[in-house]
Amino acid sequence: MNDKLLVSPAPHLHDRTNVSMVMWNVILALTPALVMATYFWGIKALMLTLLGAVTAVVTEAAVQKFRKVPISVADGSAFLTGMLLSFNIHANSPWWLPVVGSVFAIVVGKQVFGGLGNNPVNPALLGRAFLLASWPTLVTNGWIPTRSGSINGINPDLIGTNLQTIAPKAYELITSATPLKVAQTIRDTSFVSSLTGSATENATLASNIFNSLFDMGTLKAMFWGNIGGCIGEVSVFALLLGAAYLLYKNIIEWRIPLFYIGTVFALSFLFGGITGSRYSVMLPFFHIFGGGLMLGAFFMATDYTTSPITKRGRIIFAIGCGVLTIVIRLVGGYPEGVSYSILFMNVMTPLIDRLTMPKAFGEVKK
Amino acid sequence: MKNALGATREEIFQKNLAEYGQYHFMAKKYSKGSTYRNLSQLGVLMSLKTFPGGVHPHDFKHFSKTAAIDKLPPPEKVIIPMSQHIGSPSSPCVKVGDEVLVGQLIAEASGFVSIPQHASISGKVTKIDLFAHPVGTKQMAIEITGDGLDKWIELVDDENYLDLTPDEMKKRIADAGVCGMGGAGFPTHVKLSPPKDKVIDTVILNGVECEPYLTSDYRLMIERPEEILRGLENVMKVVGASKGIIGIESNKPDAIALLQKHTASKANIEVVGLKMQYPQGAEKQLIYAATKRKVPNKGGLPMAVGVVVQNVGTAVAVYEAVRYKKPLLERVITVTGSIVKRPANFLARVGTPYSVLVDNCDGVNTEIGKIISGGPMMGFSLPNLDAPMTKGSSGIVLMNRTEAKQLQEHTCLRCAKCVDVCPLNLLPSLIVSAVKVEDLEMANKAGMTDCMKCGSCAYVCPAQIRLVQWIDTGKIKWAALQRAKK
Structure with missing residues (x-):
């Protein structure tokens, strides 16, 4: 019997989790969001997502074959990267966009650094940043409404009668822009002053549009995802469902999402208003439901490799993400800042880890 | 044979069998990992006292917890290691051929941080040599071959x-x-x-x-x-x-x-x-x-x-x-595992070979994959059952091939699960990556020398990295470095 006896150091028990279990569970947790996207935009959303994911898998296998290392695409991490990349483009994108993005994400974002576990920034977000820099109009324009016809959930009739004739620019805005784009445009004073005639009328109109961003109807549309946006980011409901699953399975930890979303909530409550708008506790909900925050906070900022390992570090990382997101949204040139703020904090991660080394249990002051 | 509570071993076996059915269900339920951590951190399960960090392995106590303490008769032969404790090894004060009684002093303490050893069976000292030790090495020990009489030294009963x-x-x-x-x-x-x-x-x-x-x-x-x-x-x-x-x-x-x-x-x-x-x-x-x-x-x-x-x-x-005035010469030891025919808790003499204990459980019902001296989290795995039980032996766990199977190490994902579970608040993954590149200063900053080797980190690591082994390697290198400096 002795030739087959294993002698090894303790511990002799393991909780039987492994890398591919973690990855496929995250993919499973993202499935509700994909189902919602397919429901709202039809089969094209599903096809684009699968295209991105399959491209990522094929690319990773090819690069690994070229590098003469074991091919590890079965662990699901490439599939997940491709899926997240596709989740960050809208359903009206050309078919080659997720393909190019996935190839870039896998090759430049991941494999050149040595593959899973060694990449300094989130590959999917790097892929998105690459697409945004290379084809800015394709990525930031051409949003399409969902099948029920809405792009931001705002009802123009509630803002003013005959809006189309009185203020055509305002009408165009609220029928073609995503909620965050509306929020960004309405903060632009030169846009507001060009709306109709008198300054008072313009101000009233602007604050009416702004207030409508966070009335119950809009927020409801944003919660279910019945608005324009990227494939995977719109349905807060579906993302929360997946996030709850990951928290329950102990695959992600609560600190990063809580502090990220919490920071955005607090800062948007304090600084999110515009002159003449009403201050409401509902305003921050507009910011946390809007754009890619839910997707970013639960599925991308929590990426193992690119977030700090220390507990305090994770809190600093998340608050940093939150502050940058709000700064970009409120004063920056883009309507949305989730991906850039996470990328920026990814780069800060080694420094944060070094500065937040924990004290050992029972450590005495020197 | 009746044990202390008067139950026969057959009764205990039947009781255990009833628990086996539960085991399969429980093992499935708990092997998925510590899903309770997030909940407990949110304060849902905070009613009982505990400490920060830690893991929740399934306890697998069902095998032997209903088996009442079974007093084993003295074995034919015992091997009493001179090092059963922390401190300097005891020094033998008997020679080969000496007749000893149960409880007789056979080795003296060799200093303040040391203990004496006593014969645990009566008989003749047959060998003083290196023998297998339950930590996996060979160490000095005294072998006593029993006379089957179990003659004790005189004990007192001091009621006051x-x-x-x-x-x-x-x-x-x-x-x-x-x-x-x-x-x-x-x-x-x-x-x-x-x-x-x-x-x-x-x-x-x-x-x-x-x-x-x-x-x-x-x-x-x-x-x-x-x-x-x-x-x-x-x-x-x-x-x-x-x-x-x-x-x-x-x-x-x-x-x-x-x-x-x-x-x-x-x-x-x-x-x-x-x-x-x-x-x-x-x-x-x-x-x-x-x-x-x-x-x-x-x-x-x-x-x-x-x-x-x-x-x-x-x-x-x-x-x-x-x-x-009774010397410490017997203790309760658990012999257990899914493959052990009759998992048991024995009151056995110090120095009883592990093989005798396993034989008293009627052996195993399939090939052994791993022998663990002590518990599965911090115990030592042994190449055979030759080692004797010591004063610190709390159990023997036998695993089958499937349970013993080790998966391949993967690159660290930096998932920080090890950081979350470390009860000493160290950064295990950082220590390991520092040890791998021989940056022992950094490993120490992350808490290398504080590590008590509880194994919680390696238990949860989804990349199957053997963190304890790496940290131990770092500790040995660090100690060598300190010695070289002096």
């Missing part, structure tokens, strides 16, 4: 043992060769001799038994609670402590209830139920869970916060040593 002075008690404990029976094996009389300036106000008895599979302390608590309490009172008297605490995890509700019943009339002794969490039986974690006191790191001892911790088995040994 509590009237002895602390020094007299300590002398009896030292003479009986008592050391910690929870695993580490620190000489008990040393633990009970704090420097004059340290005031000990609390004695904690460790009935946690957080290692999965093991049930020896549990059986002792439900079968011999009186003796445990007398041992506790003894220890309290020796160190002059006013308060006694018995810490038991919530997976042993009957032990908690029983000891609470026995201590109902004693105002100064408290039985504390603790939330099930590994490694709660580690001294510092238990002290924190029971008293909220933090023992300083870098070699800090419990006495720094006014506490002495003793295992429940040690308490019984202390009681027997003080009252009867």
Whole structure:
């Protein structure tokens, strides 16, 4: 019997989790969001997502074959990267966009650094940043409404009668822009002053549009995802469902999402208003439901490799993400800042880890 | 053969069999990992006392927890290692050919931090040589071949043992060769001799038994609670402590209830139920869970916060040593595992070879994949069953091939699960990556030398990285570096 006896150091028990279990569970947790996207935009959303994911898998296998290392695409991490990349483009994108993005994400974002576990920034977000820099109009324009016809959930009739004739620019805005784009445009004073005639009328109109961003109807549309946006980011409901699953399975930890979303909530409550708008506790909900925050906070900022390992570090990382997101949204040139703020904090991660080394249990002051 | 509770072994076996059905369900349910962590961190499960960090392995105690303590007859041969404790090895004071009685001194303490050893069977000393030791190495030991008569030295029965002075008690404990029976094996009389300036106000008895599979302390608590309490009172008297605490995890509700019943009339002794969490039986974690006191790191001892911790088995040994002058020569040991035919808790003589213990369980029903001396989280795996049980042997766990299967190491994902579970608040993954590139300074900053090797990090690592092994490698390199500097 002795030739087959294993002698090894303790511990002799393991909780039987492994890398591919973690990855496929995250993919499973993202499935509700994909189902919602397919429901709202039809089969094209599903096809684009699968295209991105399959491209990522094929690319990773090819690069690994070229590098003469074991091919590890079965662990699901490439599939997940491709899926997240596709989740960050809208359903009206050309078919080659997720393909190019996935190839870039896998090759430049991941494999050149040595593959899973060694990449300094989130590959999917790097892929998105690459697409945004290379084809800015394709990525930031051409949003399409969902099948029920809405792009931001705002009802123009509630803002003013005959809006189309009185203020055509305002009408165009609220029928073609995503909620965050509306929020960004309405903060632009030169846009507001060009709306109709008198300054008072313009101000009233602007604050009416702004207030409508966070009335119950809009927020409801944003919660279910019945608005324009990227494939995977719109349905807060579906993302929360997946996030709850990951928290329950102990695959992600609560600190990063809580502090990220919490920071955005607090800062948007304090600084999110515009002159003449009403201050409401509902305003921050507009910011946390809007754009890619839910997707970013639960599925991308929590990426193992690119977030700090220390507990305090994770809190600093998340608050940093939150502050940058709000700064970009409120004063920056883009309507949305989730991906850039996470990328920026990814780069800060080694420094944060070094500065937040924990004290050992029972450590005495020197 | 009838055991202490009068149940036959067949009855115990039937009882165990009934629990087997549960096992399959439980193992499935719990093997998926610690899904409870996030919940407990949010304060949902905060009602019971515990410590920060830690993991929740399935306890696998079903195999042997219903098996009452079974007193084994003295074996034909015992091998008594000279090093069963922390400190200098005992020095033999018998020669080959000497006739010895049960309880006779065969090796003397070789200093203050050392203990004497006693014969555990009567017979003839047949060999003094290197023998297999349960930590996996070969060490000096005395082999005694029994005469089958089981002749004991004369014991006393000192009914007024509590009237002895602390020094007299300590002398009896030292003479009986008592050391910690929870695993580490620190000489008990040393633990009970704090420097004059340290005031000990609390004695904690460790009935946690957080290692999965093991049930020896549990059986002792439900079968011999009186003796445990007398041992506790003894220890309290020796160190002059006013308060006694018995810490038991919530997976042993009957032990908690029983000891609470026995201590109902004693105002100064408290039985504390603790939330099930590994490694709660580690001294510092238990002290924190029971008293909220933090023992300083870098070699800090419990006495720094006014506490002495003793295992429940040690308490019984202390009681027997003080009252009867009985040397520590037998203990309760669990032999268990899914492949063991009749998992059991034996009261067996120190020095009994592991093979004899396994034979007394009627052997195994499939090929053995791994032999673990001690619990599966911190125990040693052995190449065979030749090693003898020592004063610190709490159990033998036998695993089949599937259970023993090791998966391949993957690159670190930096998922920080090891950081979340480390009960000492270290950064295991950072230590390992620093050790891999020989950056020992960085490894130390991340807490390398503080590590107590509880194995929680390696237990949860989804990349199957053997963190404890890497950290140990780093510690050895660091020690060599320090020696070279001097």
